[in-house]
Amino acid sequence: DILMTQSPSSLSASVGDRVTITCRASQSISTSLNWYQQKPGTAPKLLIYSASTLQSGVPSRFSGSVSGTDFTLTISGLQPEDFATYYCQQSYNLPRTFGHGTKVEIK
Amino acid sequence: QVTLRESGPALVKPTETLTLTCIFSGFSLSTTGMCVSWVRQPPGKALEWLALIDWDDDKYYSTSLKTRLTISKGTSENQVVLTMTNMDPVDTATYYCERMRGRGYSLSGGYMDAWGKGTTVTVSS
Numbered sequence: 436d437i438l439m440t441q442s443p444s445s446l447s448a449s450v451g452d453r454v455t456i457t458c459r460a461s462q463s464i465s466t467s468l469n470w471y472q473q474k475p476g477t478a479p480k481l482l483i484y485s486a487s488t489l490q491s492g493v494p495s496r497f498s499g500s501v502s503g504t505d506f507t508l509t510i511s512g513l514q515p516e517d518f519a520t521y522y523c524q525q526s527y528n529l530p531r532t533f534g535h536g537t538k539v540e541i542k
Numbered sequence: 543q544v545t546l547r548e549s550g551p552a553l554v555k556p557t558e559t560l561t562l563t564c565i566f567s568g569f570s571l572s573t574t575g576m577c578v579s580w581v582r583q584p585p586g587k588a589l590e591w592l593a594l595i596d597w598d599d600d601k602y603y604s605t606s607l608k609t610r611l612t613i614s615k616g617t618s619e620n621q622v623v624l625t626m627t628n629m630d631p632v633d634t635a636t637y638y639c640e641r642m643r644g645r646g647y648s649l650s651g652g653y654m655d656a657w658g659k660g661t662t663v664t665v666s667s
Contacts (some may be wrong), residue, residue: 445647467650469653469654471589473561473589477659478638478657478659479581479589479638479657480657481653481654481655484653484655485651485653489655490655497576522583522588524589524591526649526651526652526653527650529594529602529649530591530602530603530604530605531579531591533581533589533590533591534587535588536588
């Protein structure tokens with residue numbers, strides 16, 4: 436199975452900050468990487484697929500990039516509604532695997 | 543509008559078999575590229591992918607749980623059923639079903655763009 440190593444596990448940030456979350460795959464997965472946002476008590480929501488394609492309706496302050504097996508989710512100008520836990524997931528092969536999540540908290 | 547809803551028992555005893563049903567609308571599992579998958583989340587922990595069934599009735603499972611899981615299409619064309627045998631307290635979790643969209647005929651690069659609200663299952667005697 437492909438191991439997805441996500442960092443940091445948590446971070447504290449203020450409204451307006453630029454936030455970066457990284458995810459490293461244990462092998463090459465091309466651009467087959469999705470990002471999900473989960474707020475407490477709710478189901479995850481797709482933010483970005485194929486490493487950098489924004490899902491319809493997702494604000495443009497969210498962006499994704501890739502360099503080799505390292506993937507980055509960036510939030511440019513953190514908003515109050517962005518405080519949540521973020522998960523990466525590889526979609527290169529089956530079984531699918533998730534990172535362990537990054538909790539973004541209010542500083 | 544795509545919707546999914548999970549149903550099943552809230553409480554099961556250790557060693558019992560769990561049966562969960564996902565009822566969906568807004569898409570057809572017969573359409574090329576369409577899949578339904580299951581993900582679970584123990585309290586306070588990360589998401590764990592469990593299983594997937596695709597438009598061609600091919601099935602895929604978590605490596606660590608594949609001996610205990612069965613995914614199948616239900617009696618209605620808008621249902622998917624997941625069974626998990628030999629339940630243990632560590633299987634206590636919220637179980638979600640999702641629509642996964644493949645990329646044409648390929649599952650590689652697919653993404654889960656619609657999720658149910660989840661159903662909480664507690665395993666306890």
